[in-house]
Structure formats: C-alpha cells, structure tokens
Amino acid sequence: MNHSYYNETIESLRHSGNLRRIPADMPADDGSIDLSSNDYLGLGVRTELQEQFMAERDNRMSPMTSSASRLLATRQNDYGDLETFLGRLYDRPALLFNSGYHANTGMISSLAAGKSIIVADKLVHASIIDGIVLSKSEFTRFPHNDFDRLERILAKESPLHERVIVAVESVYSMDGDRADINRLTELKRHYPNVLLYVDEAHGVGVEGPHGLGLSIASSGYGDIDVIVGTFGKAYASSGAFCVTSPSIREYLVNRARSFIFSTAIPPITARWTKFMIEQSLGMDAERTRLAALGNRLHEILSVLPGKNGVASHIQPYITGSAESAVTLSEKLLKEGFKVLPIRTPTVPPGTDRLRISLSAALTADDIESLGNALTRLTSCS
Numbered sequence: 001m002n003h004s005y006y007n008e009t010i011e012s013l014r015h016s017g018n019l020r021r022i023p024a025d026m027p028a029d030d031g032s033i034d035l036s037s038n039d040y041l042g043l044g045v046r047t048e049l050q051e052q053f054m055a056e057r058d059n060r061m062s063p064m065t066s067s068a069s070r071l072l073a074t075r076q077n078d079y080g081d082l083e084t085f086l087g088r089l090y091d092r093p094a095l096l097f098n099s100g101y102h103a104n105t106g107m108i109s110s111l112a113a114g115k116s117i118i119v120a121d122k123l124v125h126a127s128i129i130d131g132i133v134l135s136k137s138e139f140t141r142f143p144h145n146d147f148d149r150l151e152r153i154l155a156k157e158s159p160l161h162e163r164v165i166v167a168v169e170s171v172y173s174m175d176g177d178r179a180d181i182n183r184l185t186e187l188k189r190h191y192p193n194v195l196l197y198v199d200e201a202h203g204v205g206v207e208g209p210h211g212l213g214l215s216i217a218s219s220g221y222g223d224i225d226v227i228v229g230t231f232g233k234a235y236a237s238s239g240a241f242c243v244t245s246p247s248i249r250e251y252l253v254n255r256a257r258s259f260i261f262s263t264a265i266p267p268i269t270a271r272w273t274k275f276m277i278e279q280s281l282g283m284d285a286e287r288t289r290l291a292a293l294g295n296r297l298h299e300i301l302s303v304l305p306g307k308n309g310v311a312s313h314i315q316p317y318i319t320g321s322a323e324s325a326v327t328l329s330e331k332l333l334k335e336g337f338k339v340l341p342i343r344t345p346t347v348p349p350g351t352d353r354l355r356i357s358l359s360a361a362l363t364a365d366d367i368e369s370l371g372n373a374l375t376r377l378t379s380c381s
C-alpha cells in the first residue's frame with residue numbers, strides 16, 4: 001500500500017512547526033523543575049504514600065487487571081466502594097469510567113440521543129468534541145465563557161429541541177480560567193430542558209471545598225445534571241467518574257458505549273484512587289500554597305511581552321506561533337525548566353503557547369527562578 005498520504009501529512013506538520021513527538025524519558029531526579037504535569041497537589045511524587053498504600057496486604061494483593069468490562073467483571077467490590085465513597089462526597093450516585101476521554105465520549109454521545117442539540121463552550125476539551133461527533137447530533141459552540149451569547153442560543157434553540165446539552169469545563173485545561181457555574185445554573189432555571197454538563201477534570205483536587213471542584217460550591221449545585229472528574233490529574237491515579245441522577249446513571253450503564261465495551265480499570269487502581277482522594281480531602285494547606293504560587297506566577301507573566309491568562313494552577317504564556325512556543329520551551333529546558341509547548345490544533349490557531357502548570361510540591365523560589373529565566377529569554381528573543 002502506498003503511504004504517501006501519511007508521509008505528506010507528516011511533512012506538512014513538520015513544515016508548519018506542528019509535528020508532535022513523544023518526548024524522551026526525563027528522570028524525575030534530573031534536577032529540572034517540572035511545570036508540565038497535571039499533578040497539581042504534588043501527590044504523584046509522594047512515594048511514601050505509595051509505600052503506605054502497599055503496606056496494606058489487601059491493597060497489595062488486589063488484582064492488577066479486571067479481565068473484563070465492568071458489566072462482566074467478577075470482582076466488583078473495589079469499584080463499588082469507590083463509587084459509594086464518591087456518591088457520599090457529592091450526595092448523588094457516581095459511575096466510574098476508564099478515563100476522562102472515555103467518560104466524555106461515552107456520556108456526551110449517549111446523552112445526546114433523541115432530539116437533542118449540544119451547545120459547547122468553544123474551548124472544551126477534545127474528548128467532549130469527539131463525544132459530540134460520535135453523537136451525530138446537531139451542535140453549536142459559543143465563544144469562550146460568553147454566557148450572554150449562550151443565553152441567546154438557548155432562547156432560539158431551546159423551544160426547538162427536546163433537550164439542550166450545555167457542555168462546559170469548570171477550569172479550562174489550556175487557559176486555567178474558570179466558568180461561572182452560578183450563572184450557568186441560573187440560565188438553566190429559565191430553560192428547563194437544558195442538561196448541564198460540567199467537566200471538572202482540572203477542578204477536582206484543587207478547587208472548592210475539600211478540593212471537590214467548583215460545581216459543588218455553587219448555589220445551583222442541584223441544577224447541574226452531570227459532573228465529570230478525572231483521577232489522572234490532581235488525584236495522581238487514572239480513570240474518571242461522573243456524579244449524576246440515579247436515572248442518568250442507569251441510562252449510562254446501558255447506553256454509554258465506552259463504559260460497556262472497554263475493559264474496566266484494574267481493581268488495584270480503584271483502591272489506589274480512593275486512597276488518594278482520601279488523602280487529598282484534608283490538603284487545604286497544599287491548595288492554599290498552590291493558589292499563592294499561581295498568584296505570583298500571574299504577576300510575573302503579566303509584565304512579559306506575550307499574552308497571559310488569569311491567576312490559576314494552569315497558566316498560558318501565549319507566544320502566538322508554534323515555532324516560538326517550541327523554541328522558548330527548548331530554551332527553558334536547557335535552563336532546567338520543563339514547560340511544554342501547546343500548539344494548534346490543541347489550541348486555536350495563533351494562540352500557540354507554553355502551558356505552565358503548577359504543583360503544590362513547587363516552592364516560591366522555583367517560581368522566582370522560572371520568572372527570571374522567562375524574563376531573560378523573552379527580552380533577548
């Protein structure tokens with residue numbers, strides 16, 4: 001078979017500076033400061049927690065594989081325990097998924113069955129977009145966080161459809177800014193056929209009471225139909241969950257194809273996730289430190305020539321072109337800072353950037369050193 005299409009695509013990506021490569025292994029102890037991971041609480045580098053977990057025989061001996069999808073798995077207790085635990089925290093039933101990608105593709109595609117339209121924020125994650133594509137439903141997007149525009153769309157579309165699925169993130173993965181959840185739940189009161197879907201992938205562990213996310217802190221919590229959280233970021237595990245109504249949970253068990261047709265996460269992972277969330281609930285000091293680091297980084301970025309975002313645990317430094325983002329990232333790496341470039345199509349064209357993500361394991365000095373390096377590198381570029 002002729003591979004010219006693939007080779008031409010690779011060449012064109014290379015030409016535009018958008019060719020992606022899997023980075024080389026970077027040993028955790030190479031002395032560089034990691035500002036590229038989603039380990040916001042620094043739990044992933046706390047090896048003593050792994051020792052504590054493995055010291056329990058029941059944890060150590062729990063299976064490393066489920067050997068079946070959740071609907072066919074023999075051993076259910078560990079999943080059930082995690083779901084019950086999450087259900088108590090959020091005061092509504094929980095359902096596990098194998099990843100945030102599985103959760104969003106499986107839920108959005110199945111919830112949009114019937115006469116639905118999906119209305120999504122322009123910057124929602126690719127997994128939500130892929131769910132929309134899989135749903136084959138009508139859809140439209142509104143400019144990022146522009147809820148006046150959203151309201152105009154709802155006024156027009158809501159009477160025409162049985163259901164309007166409004167999909168947003170609580171904290172945006174590439175910009176670190178937040179959605180006004182209270183405003184969204186207010187809107188929903190005027191348009192009762194809205195199904196409000198909030199992806200808290202970058203909110204859980206970090207935002208809200210006990211790090212349970214922004215939704216639970218909102219006055220309209222009861223009006224949010226589906227909240228998604230992932231375990232692979234602040235919780236330093238892998239997998240995802242939703243909390244929702246009993247009927248939507250049961251519907252998803254029967255209709256979400258990514259739930260039905262994929263091998264469940266290993267039971268040991270479910271146990272580890274529960275253990276890590278338990279640790280995170282009491283980590284208010286870490287959350288306060290993370291917020292302080294975010295405020296300082298924001299001050300530093302605000303006076304640099306590129307465009308920046310809001311104070312948050314994720315902050316963009318927008319260089320505007322793929323080449324300049326890659327070059328700056330390479331220069332920073334030479335100076336001992338691992339900050340990855342994010343390019344189109346992950347972000348809209350012309351907004352290529354460095355994505356700086358913070359962790360409670362960093363120190364104030366780390367942020368000052370990064371600021372000094374960025375100031376030097378951007379003034380001589």
Ligand code: PLP
Binds near residue numbers: 169173
């Ligand atoms: N939702 C958002 C907002 C994300 O940023 C991510 C990131 O990867 C996902 C979902 C997917 O989660 P996972 O990595 O668990 O598949």
